[in-house]
Each structure stands twice: as C-alpha cells, then as structure tokens.
Amino acid sequence: MQIPVIEPGCIPPDPVSPDSLKGIPRQQTNPARRSFENWKDFVGHLRSEGVFVREGKVESSIFVTDAGGLAFGLPHGVVRPNSAEDISKLLKAAQLHRVPVTVRGGGLTTEGESVAFGGILLDMSSLNKVLKIDAKAMTVRTQAGIFWHQLAEILRRDGMDYLSAPLNLTASVGGTLGVGGIDVNSSRLGCSSDQAVELEVVTPTGEIMRCSETENPELFERVLLGYGQFGVITEAVLKIRKFSPLTMQYYYYASLRTAIEDLQMLSKADAADYAGILTILDRAITLLVAFDSDERRKEFEQIWKHKLRGHGELGFGLLMARYYLLRPWKMEEALYIASRRFKLFPEFNRPEFMRDGKIIDRTVVFSRAVWKFWGGRQMVIPDLSAKAEKFVEAVERGNAVCRKYFKYYTLYCVGIKLKGNLPRYEMSCIPQDASDIAYGCEFEPMLRDTDYSRDYLQSFKNEIYDIGVDMGLSYYRFGGMMKGYIRRVFGDEMVDKHLAMKKAADPAMILNPDVIF
Amino acid sequence: MGNKKKKTKGYESCSGCGVCLLVCPLWRTTGAMTYTRKGRAKAMQGGVSHEEIAASIDACLMCGSCEPACPEGIGIVAMNLEQRRMLNQSRSSYPAWYPKNEATASPRNSKLPQTKTILMAGRNLDGDIKIVETIVDLLGGDKNIGIADDDGRDIAAAIEAGLPVPPDRIALCISLLRNAKNLIVSEGLLHRQLREWLPAKKVMGVGEALLNIPSIRRALRPDDIFIVESRGYHSDFERLVKFYDRLRKDTGCQMNLDLQRIAIPTGASSLRGLHNKKTAGCAEHAAWILKGRKFKRIVVEDLADMEVFQEITDVPVVHLSMAGFEK
C-alpha cells in the first residue's frame, strides 16, 4: 500500500483501500470521551452509600486500553466492588445520574469493549473468591471477577479442573460468560457460557438476581453471551471435572481445506477430546488432537488416525523442503516457518509441564505459548464463525485477505458444540444457521517489529468481516470498534429486538455503552 | 528470555497481558491492580511519575515471581529495583523497613577464603550457627568450603531498598571471592548480581547445593512439602525449574510451585518481611502455599520461612540441612 505524500495545505486521500470501509462510519471506531456536569454529585452520592470511586490518574491509566491496544479511553473513576451490593448501589446511582459504567474483567477484548470512554470503569477483578467446590454435584461456585487461571489453581488443589476456558490465563469468568469462551475442547464440551449452571447478576437498574435454566431463565439466557448488556455477572456456578493430564498428537497439512475437513470429521464423530488447527501462514497447517485418557487415545488410533490425511513430522518436513527448494524466491518464508516451528513446538513439550509423556496444566502450556508467540502491545484478531458447510470457504477467503495484508500470520480454528437451539445464541458468536457444531477461525497477523497504522489494521478487519456479511456468518468479536457490522450481519429486525430489550432493562443505557448499541 | 533481551525491554514493552498478576503475592492478598507490576507498567505508560506510584513501588516484595512469568521477557526485577532507586532520588523519607545503614566502602577485617567453594551465609543463615555448621559439614567440611566473613548482606539490603552501593564496596566484596569457583549464596537477591559481577563463577543457592548431596535428596519424601527459596530460583528460572522438577520426580515431594512453576514466596526474607512479617502478609502467603495440600512435614530452604510456617501449622518445619536428621 502506498501512503500518499501530503502536500502542504491539502488533505490527502484516505490511504485505506477504497472499498474496505463501506458502510462503516469511521468515528465509530473509538467513541468520544463523555463529560458530565453532575459527576461530583454522582461520586458524592456513591460515597454516602459506602462505594468509593477512585479518581486518580494512577488508577484510571491502568485501564486506558484493552488487549487489542488500539482503542484508548480513560474513565473518570474506577470502582473496585467488594460485593454485589456495591455494584447494585453503583448501577442505581448511574441510572439516576446517567453515568456510563463499563465493566472490566481481564480486559482481553481487542475492540475496546472493555475500555471506558469516560464514566465509571467497574474493575471486577476484586471479586475473585472461590466460594464452594461441590465434589458431589461437580460444580464450583465462584465470584465472577476471578481469572480462569486463579480458578484452576484452586480447583487443582482439590484434584479438579474447569471444563473449557479461553487460552490466555487472565480472562475472567464473568467477562468470558458474557462473550462465549472457546477452548480446544469446545467441539466436545461447548463454550464456557454453556458450562454455567447458575448466575448471580446485578441488573442494569441495580437488582441483585439469581438465574439459571429454571430460575429467571429469560435473564439467564440474556446475560450468557449477552456482551455485558443485560447485567453484571457477580457469581457463577460452573460445571467442573476431575483433573487429567493429556496426550497430544500433531498432524501436518499443506492444504487448509483438507485440514479443516479432517477437523470437522473428528469433531462430528467426537473422536478426540481436544481438536483444533493452528497454522503458520497457510503453509504449515497443524491439526492438534489430544486426549484426556489412554482409552480415548487408543480408540482414536484404532478408528480415526488412519483416516486423517495429515502427515507426520518427517514426511511433512520433506514435503516442505521439496516445495521450497523448487521455489527459492520464497526462501525467506521457508526460513520463517522453520524458525517458528522450532521455537513454538518445544513450548508444548517443556519438561516441567510433562509427566510420563503427558501434558499437565494444559491451560498454562497453551496460554503461555499464546502470549509468547502471538501476544504484544497491539493485537488484531478478527474472526469468522460459520456453520460446518460454510466454514472451509470462510477460512479460505479470510486466508486470502491475510495474505494480501500481512507477511506473517496465524489461523486458529476450532469447533463449538451447541447445546441445542438456545435463545442465548441469538445475536452472538454462534451463527444463526448452525446446528450441532459451529466452527470459528481467528485470523491473527504477527504485528511485532512492524508499525501499522490503525487504518491499515481496521481495513484488514473490515475485509475479513465483509466476508461474514457476504456469507451470512457471525463473529466472536463484533462489539466495540466492530459494532458497525452488527446491523449488517444480524439485520435490523434482530438488532431492534435486542435494542428494545436493552432499553427496557437499562432505561438510561448506562451499562457497557458503545459495545453493541 | 535471554539477558540481552531483558536489558533492552522496559515497562514500555508491557503488553498488559496480566500473566504477572497471577503470580504476584501482593495481587493475591490485595486484589489491587495498582500494587502489581502490570499496574505500575500501565500507569507509567499513562505518564505517571515514580512518586505517584510510590506506595506500589515500596510494597513489592522483590520475590521475582513476575519475571519468568512475563511472556515479553521484560527484565522485571532490574526494572523494579531501578524504579525504587529513582523514587529514592526524589524523596527524603523512606519506609520504616529501609536499612538503617547504607552499604559502605569501609574495609572490613575479612579473611580471604582459600577454598574452591565459599558459603555466603547472609542474613538468612546468620542467626543459626548450628545450621551453618551442619551445612559446612554436609558439603565436605571446612577444608572444602570456606565461610565468607564479608557476605555482602549490606549490599543486598541496599540493592533491595534501591539505595546506592558504592562501587568500591562491591569491589571489596567480590575481591574476597576471587579464589573460589563456586559460590553458595543464601541471599537469593544476590544471585543475579553475583552472576553479573563474577560471570566465571558458579552461583547457587543453599538449597541447590544441599540437594546435590544424595543423602539429603533421599531424605525428602512424598508427604513433605518443600519450600523453594523464591528469589534465587526466579533469578535462574530456566535452569532451576528443571532442577526442581527432577527433584520432584526423584523424591515425590510436593513444592511451593504454582501451576506456572513459579515459587510462591512467603516474603519472610524480604526487607519488609524481616521488618514486620504481618504487614508483609507472610502468614497469608504461607497459608496459600499449604491450602488444600496433604503433607506431614515442611522442609524449607530459607531459614526465614521456618518461623512463618511454624506460626500457622503444627506439623514439623525443618531446614533442608536438617531434613536427613528428622524422623
């Protein structure tokens, strides 16, 4: 892309590819900071109720951006609640004084959804206690600000583990239940939101309510996958399981389509406990499969292994060597792939995390690798989620966009088992036309060592998201800076229905503004 | 996470992933982001001064847990110490736990040990002559191992407090180590510095030195919980995580390592802990180490940890050097 030279006195043309921002008003990518005349009254009101608003620069600058590092905003004050009652008081006062409240768990959004553009930032990480482990019912009751890793630490002391959670250690339970939570075992166990048995929620008007599939089910369905629009999750009862180390196997592919077809075959047949695709560009495509027990592994090896079209390490190495030897002009790419392969894969086999050939603490192993190899001060991770039949095309088209924009990137694909046709899936990352298993793909460019303009990155995301509009898909990250796509992909009727529900639940529209509506 | 990378990366490289929070003892006890390394880095990226985050800079226990956890490979310990130093430059009164005497260059009447191995007992072992003698015996007697009169404890304290250490004070201290090949250093905070000052020497903690003795290794059992000294461990994490993993495999003992294999500290040998265990939260940290675990004995590498565990549990607590003498 050529950045035009700016002649003094003239405004240059926008260097963004001309068709990539169509329909997206650019000012929506980072909302303006709100200001309030009644701020002092609001703070005083809360103080009189025993809720302390921290207003210093030190407190607020910690939350200036999210994991994406592209949206920046400062809250006027930060509240660290001690209880659901504190949050109730806060939200009641916020309704009265019309002060926006942005809820923040781990802040691992990438589109600014957990960034406060003024108002209050509600830092949920202070609510991080595990309240009860019920080994009989195999559930844990926990405060929702807890990070999954903290939860894992505590569960492990009792020989237990959670079912599925994002691969990043510092996502919170509440923040995840609100957006989905996809693990490498989600094609079998579903997303994290589907592990919730019961919630305690503070509604936008400040009522503290319990909800589950049987108690206040409408609220339950709205809050799960509800992007923080319909209440603050303060407690959750989640399903748990006995901890087990896992064995992992890798199969290597040179074709995305073949790898995806094999992933789908395994997911559909429930052939492995964990299955996902991780790529280095679109050349070295790895299908990861893993097993919680030797029985499952043996079953897989007997029935499924020979059906996979992937190669072993040596065979694939030779294949790659031949490919690149015939294309010496691509040697830089070959070297990149080789060096990345030799740095990344040993991370999955570090001796301190292995016992008897099995990975223990898979969350730590995967998450540390994720941060080490994909993390950074800026991250753009646009994604597409599709029903099985559309998935290969979606990934291939997304891959072409990655190729166009970036030299180096990664694709990460997994399945997400659906729990039926639940209302919570409406206007969520689960595509409306999916049944049984939906599939998601993240497109993550390697941004390190290169400075890209925000516009360049936004254009890239838009081109990926345009595929979603074109094919009738959905996205995991459609809020914040990407919210311009919500109406385009879900349609006015659906969005208006949700907007009406939101207005009824949150009359002053103060809870998590600028995320969806 | 090579050294070269560590030196070049500072708070501005912090991506805010928060993995360091998970291992931070202050985060565990306060739940306040402002008291953590991430909190300080993000605040500084936001333009705050050292004075504005003084409480956080002072609160840090310097256990070093955050450094091996950081996926960016930021040299966090050096950065924490540097921030303390910078903060001190702009203030005149210090927290109560600061060392009363700065490290001085006044030459001491120290002998030059002639042995290939030198034990630098430091504050940690100072109070217990019996243990020092036992360690020397276990490591082959005083023909094999000399005890440094000048164990650099004032240097360690000054470094931890972010106070200046005159170069000639360091020069004196290390000149007395010149005959040695191996340095056994109980003060975990000094490991990193000694490796930098004396790159040709092998620096190890008392724990590692003792654990290389087969009889000591054999004395550890599956119903022991072994408390790794955190500062030394984190200063050489890549190597020691494997060393202690082998120990676990060989003996079956449990350890104060979390799921990321970071050593959960009690904070007892930090300056703050030495000054006041309660305000340093030592009992809370120790309670978290023990929570939900089944064990019959606690074995510590760092003597300062002994008292903390004795206060919160009835099971026997022994120093590693004594582990073989216990029933």
Ligand SMILES: Cc1cc2nc3c(=O)[nH]c(=O)nc-3n(C[C@H](O)[C@H](O)[C@H](O)COP(=O)(O)OP(=O)(O)OC[C@H]3O[C@@H](n4cnc5c(N)ncnc54)[C@H](O)[C@@H]3O)c2cc1C
């Ligand atoms: C490096 C990296 C890796 C990732 N890997 C995965 C992955 O493997 N799988 C996956 O599913 N996702 C992944 N994500 C996305 C991220 O994990 C999810 O967005 C995450 O689960 C959000 O949790 P959080 O606590 O960080 O929420 P936040 O980012 O803090 O908040 C998310 C949204 O929920 C709202 N919110 C937060 N807490 C609450 C609450 N208690 N009640 C109501 N609303 C709330 C916020 O306002 C915001 O709108 C990754 C992100 C990064 C940066």
